[in-house]
Amino acid sequence: MSAGNLKRLKRARPILNRDRRVELEPRDFILPYFIVEGEGVKEPIRSMPGVCRFSVDRLVEDVAEAWGLGVRSVLLFGIPGAKDGSASAAWRQDGVVQEAVGALKEEFADLTVITDVCLCAYTSHGHCGIVENRDSEVRIDTKATLPILAKIAVSHGRAGADLVAPSAMTDGQVGAIREALDREGLEEVGVLAYSAKYASNFYGPFRDALDSAPRFGDRRSYQLDFKDPDEAIEEIERDVDEGAEIVMVKPALAYLDIIYRAREKFDLPVAAYNVSGEYSLVKKLSGAKEAREEDLVREVLTAIKRAGADLIITYHAKEASRWLG
Ligand code: PBG
Numbered sequence: 001m002s003a004g005n006l007k008r009l010k011r012a013r014p015i016l017n018r019d020r021r022v023e024l025e026p027r028d029f030i031l032p033y034f035i036v037e038g039e040g041v042k043e044p045i046r047s048m049p050g051v052c053r054f055s056v057d058r059l060v061e062d063v064a065e066a067w068g069l070g071v072r073s074v075l076l077f078g079i080p081g082a083k084d085g086s087a088s089a090a091w092r093q094d095g096v097v098q099e100a101v102g103a104l105k106e107e108f109a110d111l112t113v114i115t116d117v118c119l120c121a122y123t124s125h126g127h128c129g130i131v132e133n134r135d136s137e138v139r140i141d142t143k144a145t146l147p148i149l150a151k152i153a154v155s156h157g158r159a160g161a162d163l164v165a166p167s168a169m170t171d172g173q174v175g176a177i178r179e180a181l182d183r184e185g186l187e188e189v190g191v192l193a194y195s196a197k198y199a200s201n202f203y204g205p206f207r208d209a210l211d212s213a214p215r216f217g218d219r220r221s222y223q224l225d226f227k228d229p230d231e232a233i234e235e236i237e238r239d240v241d242e243g244a245e246i247v248m249v250k251p252a253l254a255y256l257d258i259i260y261r262a263r264e265k266f267d268l269p270v271a272a273y274n275v276s277g278e279y280s281l282v283k284k285l286s287g288a289k290e291a292r293e294e295d296l297v298r299e300v301l302t303a304i305k306r307a308g309a310d311l312i313i314t315y316h317a318k319e320a321s322r323w324l325g
Contacts, residue, residue: 022302022305022306024298024301024302024305024320024324025070025324026069026070026071026072026317026320026321026324026325027070027071027072027073028301028305028309028310028311028312029071029073029301029311029312029313029314029316029317029320029321030073030074030075030112030114030271030311030312030313030314030317031066031071031073031074031075031313031314031315031317031318032074032075032076032077032313032314032315033054033059033062033063033074033075033076033077033100034051034052034053034054034077034078034079034209034210035053035054035055035056035059035076035077035078035079035096035097035100036053036054036055036079036096037055037079037080037081037096038055039055039056039057040055040057040058041053041054041055041058042054042055042058042062045205045208045209046208047204047205047208047209047276047280048205048206048208048209048276048279048280048283048315049280049283049287050283050315050319051209051279051315053079053209056096056099056100056103057103059100059103059104060103060104060107063104063107063108063111064107064108065318066317066318066321067108067111069318069321069322069325070321070324070325071317071318071321072110072111072112073111073112073113073114073311074104074111074112074113074114075114075115075116075165075313076097076100076101076113076114076115076116077097077116077121077210078090078095078096078097078100078116078121078122079096079121079210079211080095080096080121080122083121083122083123083124084122084123084124085123085124085125085130086123086130086148087119087122087123087148087152088122089122090119090121090122090148090151090152090155091148091151091152091154091155092155093155093158093159095155097115097116097156097159098155098156098158098159099159101113101115101156101159101160101161102159102160105159105160112162112163113160113161113162113163114161114162114163114164114165114192115156115161115163115164115165116165116167117149117152117153117156117164117165117166117167117168117173117177118149118152118166118167118168119145119148119149119152119168120168120210120212120214121210121211121212124215125214125215125216126207126212126213126214126215127140127214127217127219128140128167128168128169128170128219128222129141129142129144129145129149129168129170129222130144130145130148134216134217135216135217136216136217136218137217137221138214138216138217138218138219138221138222139221140170140221140222142170142171142172145168145170145173146170146172146173146176147176149166149168149170149173149176149177150176150177150179150180151180152164153166153177153180153181153189153191154180154181154184154186156189157181157184157186157189158184158186161189162189162190163189163190163191163192163245163246164177164181164189164190164191164192165191165192165193165194165248166191166193166194167194167197168222169194169197169219169222169223169224170222172242173193174191174193174238174239174242174243174244175242175243177191178191178242178243190245190246191243191244191245191246192244192245192246192247192248192271193236193239193242193244193246193247193248194248194250194273195232195235195236195238195239195244195247195248195249196224196232196233196235196236196247196248196249196250196255196258196262197223197224197248197250198223198224198225198226198232198250198251198255199218199219199220199223199224199225199226200223200226200250200251200254200275200277201277202251202254202275202276202277202278203251203275203276203277204276204277205276205277205279205280206275206276206277209276226254226255229257229258229261232249232255232258232261232262233258233261233262233265236249236262236265236266237266240266240268244268245268245269246268246269246270246271246310246311247262247266247268247269247270247271248270248271248272248273248313249262249270249271249272249273249309250272250273250275251273251274251275251277251278252272252273252274252275252278252304252309252312253274253278253300253303253304254278255272256303256304256307257307259272259304259307259308259309260307260308262308263307263308263309264308269310269311270308270309270310270311271309271310271311271312271313272304272307272309272311272312272313273313274300274301274304274312274313274314274315274316276315278300279314279315279316282296282297282300282316293319294319294323297316297319297320297323298320298323301314301316301320
């Protein structure tokens with residue numbers, strides 16, 4: 001731009017100088033929690049420094065701290081005492097997640113409580129659905145899996161969850177859950193769909209936290225191939241048609257293009273999951289003093305919001321809120 005241009009621009013400053021910068025706020029964040037049975041448990045997770053597994057009583061204490069920092073939403077994962085082939089611990093009304101939801105809603109009426117709806121932490125084989133075979137190329141039995149996912153969602157809704165978040169990547173899961181919730185009079189419970197969930201290498205620390213690594217095969221037959229961008233958009237479209245209130249892209253950092261496309265194409269809120277491996281990378285880099293953690297986290301979370309995410313699921317929610325405050 002020439003000097004002349006700059007001078008003229010000065011006169012237009014009142015209309016041109018609008019602040020387009022992206023600013024993070026604590027209420028952009030959703031904080032995930034891992035819940036175990038028992039009392040008084042606050043157990044660090046080796047692969048995710050700073051993240052713990054909590055029993056319900058200690059969870060309430062930790063959420064009080066998060067609430068004080070401005071975090072307004074949590075996402076709950078359960079680790080059952082016993083696993084089996086049909087994930088039966090997942091829909092018990094006295095299961096860990098159901099109890100946690102009840103305790104949190106009693107203590108924090110305005111907290112948005114979201115529950116993960118999946119089978120992988122509850123099945124002895126660690127897959128997200130009922131499996132048809134035990135080969136490396138795993139096939140999910142959709143007909144057997146959908147009613148179980150629906151039962152889990154209903155039990156979470158009854159416990160008081162505001163949103164249920166199906167992450168199994170079973171075809172038709174959003175529609176099946178929506179129908180079951182409505183049938184049970186739980187019309188006000190929303191669905192946050194893990195629509196575009198890639199078969200990612202960044203989930204490793206999470207599987208350690210949840211003890212949910214598949215015992216055979218992998219998840220590539222039901223999670224998306226990261227070489228294919230269009231499939232993600234089709235998956236999101238399908239979930240929107242099936243009645244999702246919020247759609248999600250996961251992971252976040254290596255998939256900013258998908259977040260951007262989702263934001264451009266759909267009118268619904270878009271959530272992005274800044275997953276365990278992305279979290280642990282930041283921890284490693286800052287632990288090795290190669291970068292300042294606060295600066296890294298600000299840059300990463302800002303990038304995810306700038307790409308178009310309305311909500312960011314992040315294990316850094318408490319720290320980031322503290323830094324912003
Ligand atoms: C599967 C599920 C996964 C995550 C959340 N739910 C991934 C997987 O094991 O395939 C990953 C979250 C993270 O890495 O932080 N139900």
